[in-house]
Amino acid sequence: MNTTELFNFHFVDRDIERVKLNKFLSDSTATTLWIKGNRGFGKTKFFDYVIKKHNEYRLCYIDIKLNKSSIDIVSEFIIELQKYSDIDFISSVKRKYKQFYNSTYKKTKNITNELFPEVSNMVSLILDLGYYAVTYSDENINSVDLISDYIRGMIDQNRLCICIDNFSRCDTEIAKLFFRIFKQFLNNKNFKSCIITTSEDLSIELMEEIYHNLPYTDIEVKQFLEVDYFYQIMNPIFEMEYFTKDDLIYIYNKCGGSPKRLATLISKLLEKNAINVYSYKKAIINKRIMIQLLQTDHIRFDDSDFKPEQKWILFSYLCLKESVPISELMNLALYISKRCFLFQAYNENLFTQILLHLVDDRILNYDARNMVSTCHDSDYIELLDIFYDSQLKGLFSQYAYEFLMQNPGVNYHNELLCKNAREANTSGWEQLNFRYGKKLFHNKQIYEAQKILSFLEDHLHKFKPVQILFIALVSYETGNYKLSIKQFNLIDPKVLRFNKVKYYYYFYLGKCYNNIGQTSDAIPLLDKALNEVPKDSDVYVQTLNVLHMFCFEVPSQLKRSEDIFKEIKNSYKDTHPKVWANTMRGCQNFLDDESSLNVLDEAELKLEDELDKAFLKTTKGFVLVKLNRLRDAVVQFEESYNVIKRLKIHEFSYAANNLAVCYMIQRNYKRASEILLEALFWNRTTYGCLVIQTHLMICSLYLSQKNEVQYYYNYLKNYMDNHNIVDPIMNRKIYMNLAITSHGIDNLITEKVYFEKAYPFVKNSSSEWRFYKLCPEMADSKILPPTCEYMNVIEFDPWFLIYAHD
Numbered sequence: 001m002n003t004t005e006l007f008n009f010h011f012v013d014r015d016i017e018r019v020k021l022n023k024f025l026s027d028s029t030a031t032t033l034w035i036k037g038n039r040g041f042g043k044t045k046f047f048d049y050v051i052k053k054h055n056e057y058r059l060c061y062i063d064i065k066l067n068k069s070s071i072d073i074v075s076e077f078i079i080e081l082q083k084y085s086d087i088d089f090i091s092s093v094k095r096k097y098k099q100f101y102n103s104t105y106k107k108t109k110n111i112t113n114e115l116f117p118e119v120s121n122m123v124s125l126i127l128d129l130g131y132y133a134v135t136y137s138d139e140n141i142n143s144v145d146l147i148s149d150y151i152r153g154m155i156d157q158n159r160l161c162i163c164i165d166n167f168s169r170c171d172t173e174i175a176k177l178f179f180r181i182f183k184q185f186l187n188n189k190n191f192k193s194c195i196i197t198t199s200e201d202l203s204i205e206l207m208e209e210i211y212h213n214l215p216y217t218d219i220e221v222k223q224f225l226e227v228d229y230f231y232q233i234m235n236p237i238f239e240m241e242y243f244t245k246d247d248l249i250y251i252y253n254k255c256g257g258s259p260k261r262l263a264t265l266i267s268k269l270l271e272k273n274a275i276n277v278y279s280y281k282k283a284i285i286n287k288r289i290m291i292q293l294l295q296t297d298h299i300r301f302d303d304s305d306f307k308p309e310q311k312w313i314l315f316s317y318l319c320l321k322e323s324v325p326i327s328e329l330m331n332l333a334l335y336i337s338k339r340c341f342l343f344q345a346y347n348e349n350l351f352t353q354i355l356l357h358l359v360d361d362r363i364l365n366y367d368a369r370n371m372v373s374t375c376h377d378s379d380y381i382e383l384l385d386i387f388y389d390s391q392l393k394g395l396f397s398q399y400a401y402e403f404l405m406q407n408p409g410v411n412y413h414n415e416l417l418c419k420n421a422r423e424a425n426t427s428g429w430e431q432l433n434f435r436y437g438k439k440l441f442h443n444k445q446i447y448e449a450q451k452i453l454s455f456l457e458d459h460l461h462k463f464k465p466v467q468i469l470f471i472a473l474v475s476y477e478t479g480n481y482k483l484s485i486k487q488f489n490l491i492d493p494k495v496l497r498f499n500k501v502k503y504y505y506y507f508y509l510g511k512c513y514n515n516i517g518q519t520s521d522a523i524p525l526l527d528k529a530l531n532e533v534p535k536d537s538d539v540y541v542q543t544l545n546v547l548h549m550f551c552f553e554v555p556s557q558l559k560r561s562e563d564i565f566k567e568i569k570n571s572y573k574d575t576h577p578k579v580w581a582n583t584m585r586g587c588q589n590f591l592d593d594e595s596s597l598n599v600l601d602e603a604e605l606k607l608e609d610e611l612d613k614a615f616l617k618t619t620k621g622f623v624l625v626k627l628n629r630l631r632d633a634v635v636q637f638e639e640s641y642n643v644i645k646r647l648k649i650h651e652f653s654y655a656a657n658n659l660a661v662c663y664m665i666q667r668n669y670k671r672a673s674e675i676l677l678e679a680l681f682w683n684r685t686t687y688g689c690l691v692i693q694t695h696l697m698i699c700s701l702y703l704s705q706k707n708e709v710q711y712y713y714n715y716l717k718n719y720m721d722n723h724n725i726v727d728p729i730m731n732r733k734i735y736m737n738l739a740i741t742s743h744g745i746d747n748l749i750t751e752k753v754y755f756e757k758a759y760p761f762v763k764n765s766s767s768e769w770r771f772y773k774l775c776p777e778m779a780d781s782k783i784l785p786p787t788c789e790y791m792n793v794i795e796f797d798p799w800f801l802i803y804a805h806d
Contacts, residue, residue: 003275003360003361003362004359004362005237006237006270006275006362007266008237009045009237009263010233010236011045011049012224013229014042014046017046017219018046021046021050022053024217025057025192028189029217030186032195032214032215032216033192033193033194033216033219034195034197034214035196036196036197037198037222038199038222039199039201040378041222042259042260044063045259047194054161057192058159058161059161060080060161061163061165062076062077062080062164063165063166064165065373067321067451068169069445070171070448071120073174074127075118075119075123077147077164078119078123079119081151081154087153089150090116090119090122092150093122093133093150097133098134098136099133100125100143101131101134102130103132103609124445126144126146126147127173127177128143128444129650130444131143132647132648133146142647142648144177145646148181148184148185151185152185155185155190158190159191159192160192161192161193162182162192162194163195163196164178165196166198166201167195167196167197168202168206175206175209175210176213176682178195179214209681212680212681222257223257225257227245227249230257234262237282238285239281239282242285247287250294255299260376261299263375264301264379267362269286269289274289301382310358312346312354314363315387315392316329316332317329319416319419319423320400320410321412322373322374323372323373324373326355326366326370328410332400334348334351335402336399336403339402363375394423394425398420400420401420401421404416418432418433418436418452421433422455430462433452434453434456434463436452437449437452437453437471437474441477453474465492465495466496468491469488469504471487475487482512484509485509485512488508491505493505493506499533502528503533506532507529509525510550513525514553517725519553520554522550523547526543526546526550527547530547536572541580544564544567544568548568554727555727562589562590565586568580569583578606580603581603581607581612582615584599584603584616584619585619587600588802594627596619597620600620611644614639614643614655615644617637617639618637618655618658620636621633621637626790627788628789630662630789634659634662638659640655640659650682650684652682653684653801654688656678657676657692657800658800658801658802659675660695661798661799661800664699665789665793669698670699673696673703676699687801688801693716694712694716694734694799696708697741698741698796700712701740701741702744702795706745713745716734717738719734720734720735720738728761729799731761732758732761732762735755736755736762736767736771738754739752740795742754755775755778759778769784769786769792770791770793770794773785773794
């Protein structure tokens with residue numbers, strides 16, 4: 001027996017979980033498997049043990065390491081997929097697609113080997129939401145579906161199971177990409193998908209996304225509940241006759257029932273030479289030393305576990321990535337030993353000897369690809385804690401920074417350069433990180449850019465106003481609107497020299513305020529933005545259009561909204577046809593329905609882009625609803641829904657909501673709920689979130705989903721209680737639907753309260769007859785039933801999402 005065999009734990013327990021996982025793999029279950037639990041309880045080991053018995057599946061497994069970029073994650077996923085295909089990914093794409101097209105900037109990128117030499121080059125474009133793929137037959141396809149097409153070809157004849165470990169390290173955008181892929185194959189008998197999350201790493205935001213947007217079967221892997229399982233693990237490896245039942249209970253309790261903690265304990269014992277290993281019999285543990293270790297507060301690695309020469313290798317490793325080529329680790333370690341004048345002792349021979357010792361003791365892992373990593377992600381976190389608490393952190397980081405400056409070919413060079421400059425507090429580290437963040441942003445890696453720029457938050461006083469403006473714009477693009485406002489407000493716009501820069505400041509600060517529901521604060525900022533661009537320019541007219549939408553949301557600004565609309569309608573039809581056509585998407589606010597339909601038909605003729613036309617159809621659908629042409633409206637909403645979902649899915653939530661409302665009017669709440677959950681998943685605005693969750697509350701009510709009803713009910717109640725809402729439509733729709741739901745859950749007191757809150761907003765609105773029908777005691781006079789079908793519904797108060805929300 002050698003030391004690595006001390007960690008070959010026999011798989012025990014998990015009988016209930018095994019049955020559930022076997023059933024998932026054997027049955028036609030239209031869900032993704034979600035394995036969850038605390039760190040160190042054997043989630044990966046459990047999945048690996050069971051899946052090996054199902055050799056009918058080919059396993060595509062990826063483990064997301066700490067701080068991996070979105071491009072890295074998706075690239076590694078595709079590279080792993082390629083192992084199970086007869087054709088590589090790029091060749092597969094080239095068979096069907098000829099180019100990528102950016103509908104915003106009208107840019108085309110032909111799919112050639114020169115432009116896309118590596119998978120990562122294509123992934124960067126797939127993740128750029130502005131691009132979609134174009135087939136040889138000129139059909140436009142969402143770029144993400146290139147990956148789905150690739151998988152579809154693989155599972156035509158063979159079974160595939162995709163498992164993404166440490167899924168909790170995904171940001172929500174990458175999670176949505178995987179959800180989109182998984183959901184396309186949920187009913188395919190040849191496909192299974194699995195995510196594994198660690199509870200300590202799982203953000204509330206990502207957890208909510210999984211709960212509400214991914215059909216799943218969940219298995220929670222918990223600590224071993226019986227001490228006997230520890231005996232079953234240890235007995236095949238160690239001589240146990242020296243341990244009493246009380247000793248085992250003590251070991252079990254100190255390890256928290258975690259097999260990973262037991263492995264850490266064994267590693268610590270090896271470091272203290274407290275295990276005798278024999279080739280012909282079981283290993284023997286020095287019980288006295290084990291008890292001493294167990295008497296510490298917790299079982300985890302700490303500084304005292306490692307000798308100086310071991311720290312030399314471990315701290316060098318921690319200056320690099322979680323998984324690093326052995327050559328890069330050795331070169332860095334030797335560079336550091338030279339800089340510390342220790343090269344005579346800390347040489348290549350010692351490096352090899354100590355690394356092998358760390359591998360034998362299961363502190364580090366060395367695989368067939370010549371990569372060094374930790375054996376478990378919890379080990380990496382514990383080692384990082386030791387490193388960050390060490391007085392040597394600054395020294396190692398400084399020398400690592402110097403090494404990287406001299407070796408630009410190191411993997412993840414720019415990222416590691418920025419990291420070590422930060423940790424060493426090197427002069428100018430702030431500007432270095434800013435430049436790298438800017439580079440990531442221009443490469444469309446906006447979430448990675450946000451991560452880098454977040455390190456600068458306490459150092460913004462060192463930056464020029466235009467640099468702070470850039471950081472604020474990145475925060476805006478990633479949906480961190482409150483943070484963006486905070487950053488914008490550090491800038492005195494008077495010091496901004498150029499009109500274009502001032503325009504960006506006022507325009508995007510205004511959009512931030514609007515996106516958090518403070519539209520009244522946004523309007524004066526857009527007025528100032530207009531002063532910074534030439535009148536009658538495209539930007540000027542586009543900004544006028546946005547201003548007219550903002551004004552429409554504020555009751556005191558309705559007249560101004562109408563005046564701006566008329567100015568664009570009457571003055572810019574010929575000179576700015578595209579902006580004019582897009583502005584007409586709000587025409588129903590100021591024209592009668594028949595006139596609106598005529599204007600929208602004219603506007604559609606002026607648009608060439610498929611996506612622009614799809615957005616226009618959302619308004620046309622709403623006008624048709626008001627004209628009591630529900631079937632025609634559904635056609636418009638479906639066309640809009642399908643096109644936007646295909647080309648720009650992160651903006652399809654409005655069209656999806658409207659299509660769902662039509663299904664709700666037809667009392668098909670199940671289909672409506674499915675569409676709404678997907679809409680909520682991709683929605684990015686507070687307004688859209690409120691509308692969609694209002695309808696989900698109603699769907700859950702009529703589908704008898706009590707927990708879901710309560711969830712959405714509480715969310716809307718808390719939002720209204722904690723915000724001063726000036727928008728009369730928002731007040732009317734939310735209070736009306738809260739009242740209807742209160743009645744449905746037999747809460748008659750709050751039903752009355754919410755009807756009273758809705759009362760000031762219902763007169764002369766689409767809700768008026770519905771209000772008096774449901775609450776006749778508050779009627780001032782008799783209201784005749786409307787002829788329009790959507791106004792005649794009493795099961796809920798429909799809320800359409802377009803430029804006007806009704």
